[in-house]
Amino acid sequence: MAAVRQFGSTWWGRAWVDALEGRAKLDPNRLARGRTYARQDRVARVEVGPGKITALVRGNRALPYKVTIDVPTYGDDDWVRLAAVIAKRSGIAAALLDGELDPAVIDDAEAAGVRLLPGPGDLKPRCSCPDWADPCKHAAAVCYLVADALDADPFVLFTLRGGTKEGLMGLVRAQRAWDAQQAAAGDRPGAAGSGSSEAPAVGPGGTGRMVAAAFGGGAVVDPGMVAREAWARSLAPHPERRELPRAPGTPSTWPADPPRDAPFTAAGLTDLASDAARRAWAQLAEGSPSYLDLDEQTDLARRAADRLGRLESLLELSRRVGASSAQLTHQALAWRSAGPAGLEAIEEALWRPPTEVIDQGLDAFDEAGIDPDDVQVRSNRLTSGDVQLRVSSDGQWWRFERRGRVWELVEPPAPTPSDLLSGG
Known part of the structure; x- marks a missing residue:
């Protein structure tokens, strides 16, 4: 039975x-x-x-x-109190990320005035x-x-309760970073915040703004500390600093392959470690962003951009994520041209700008020696042959070029369309 x-x-x-x-x-x-x-x-x-x-x-x-x-659903203060509870116990956050709910979080959260279940x-x-x-x-x-x-x-x-996994863990990381800053400030005589027991959770700036950023579609609360700043700060004793290498390092070979039923491979882990090393090195050497606040699709475009010119590597990434290699290339070129803003530009829907904005674009073609009567205007897109200018809703102009059947973004934006047609 x-x-x-x-x-x-x-x-x-x-x-x-x-x-x-x-x-x-x-x-x-x-x-x-x-x-x-x-x-x-x-x-x-x-x-x-x-x-x-x-x-x-x-x-x-x-x-x-x-x-x-x-x-x-929770209010802003509830989310901040919950993040503070989880930040105090690393085991709770680790269990959550592993698909488990530590019973301790229920009692601790209720003690802080937040009922989870x-x-x-x-x-x-x-x-x-x-x-x-x-x-x-x-x-x-x-x-x-x-x-x-x-x-x-x-x-x-x-x-x-009205939140997301990414948003909550972002608040937890922000809380930990704030706690570390307060601890460091307390160790420095005369430092701001020294001895204060009333520091707001999740750092300055207002809980509402922090929570809105985490759950409202804005930037993730904790995009990571810029590596250059982390290198220079003295939050704790550290070894003598060494000269920055000329290039990012290469991960060591794994001593053994992961189990067959593991949701990752040795090659995938090496890829992630290499990517982390490149991003950290770029932060230290060039002051680049950490890009830890990117959503999954945008980060995929960033990773694909690193593989442009290496067809096998790009195809391997395409197979691994189950995405079209042509679409990956399209997004990677947009990333290479303008980063996250480039992806927004290629995905922006058609919209109708004011007449004076379109006239500005036609004048730019005229100045470049192209008869405005030969320019096709469709909503926010002006096309002449294999060159197309688009104006985005924030007033920026973008240059696209036809490659096969696809319009590819080829350079960063400009405030005026003439900047994109000079010499071209």
């Missing part, structure tokens, strides 16, 4: 189920029917977002019922069915399946 499927195989998944069942004490029969619906695969399109879970549940009628479950009153289900129960069997079925998502990834809890 097959075992009956249970929900909540981890302690945090079980805590979610307990919150659901605690809400439904007045009518436990709905829970049993909800579990049956979940086991019968009647639930589809479960989506977990900030403060909300939505799904469709197939009942006894032709059209499925729509279920929405609201969960309270929802209580019985936190889940507010709504369903399009006529059943008056709270929750109805359809909403209960959805809640049980959310326990599966939590079992697989505890960061789903933070998503429900």
Whole structure:
């Protein structure tokens, strides 16, 4: 006889189920029917977002019922307090990144005034069915399946609370950096912040701005300390500084290959180590950014740019990430021309600039010896032969050139279109 499927195989998944069942004490029969619906695969399109879970549940009628479950989200101060709790215990952050939720974080967070796991009153289900129960069997079925998502990834809890994995860990890193700065300042007589016990969490600048940057689509809170500054600072005793090498170093060969079931390879680890060495060296030697705040797609373009001119290496990266080599090359050329701004330029949708802006572009073609009547104007793009100028919504002008069937970005932007056509 097959075992009956249970929900909540981890302690945090079980805590979610307990919150659901605690809400439904007045009518436990709905829970049993909800579990049956979940086991019968009647639930589809479960989506977990900030403060909300939505799904469709197939009942006894032709059209499925729509279920929405609201969960309270955190405010800025809650996120900052939670980041401070995690920053104090390195084991908590390590466990989270490894897909585990350390029970200590629950007690520590609650002591700081932040409740991580929802209580019985936190889940507010709504369903399009006529059943008056709270929750109805359809909403209960959805809640049980959310326990599966939590079992697989505890960061789903933070998503429900209105945050992201990257944003939370960015706040944690920023908190640790701030703590280190305060500790260093306290060791220097007369330094700002010395002896202060009221330093704001996550550094100066206001918690709202820090949290908005982490979760609102802006730059990640902690882009990493510039290596040149880290090299010069005296946060702790360190060996005598050596002269900066002329080129980044090469990682040593791994003593053994990783296990066959590992989610990485020895070559992949070497690639990451080499990339880290190149970025650190560029920070020290040239003052380049760390680029630790890039999203996955932008960072992929940066890595591809390092492989331009090395076809096999570019194709290997393409195979590894499952992306088209042509698209990777397109994005890599944009990165090489203008970094992250170049990627934004090639992806910006068509828009209609003011007439005077278009006239400025036509005048630039005229000055370059090209009859404006021969220039094709389409929204924010002006094309003559194999040369195209685009004006972005921030007022910058960009030069593209046709290579095969693709328009490639070929140089950094300019404030005026004539700067991009002089000599060309």
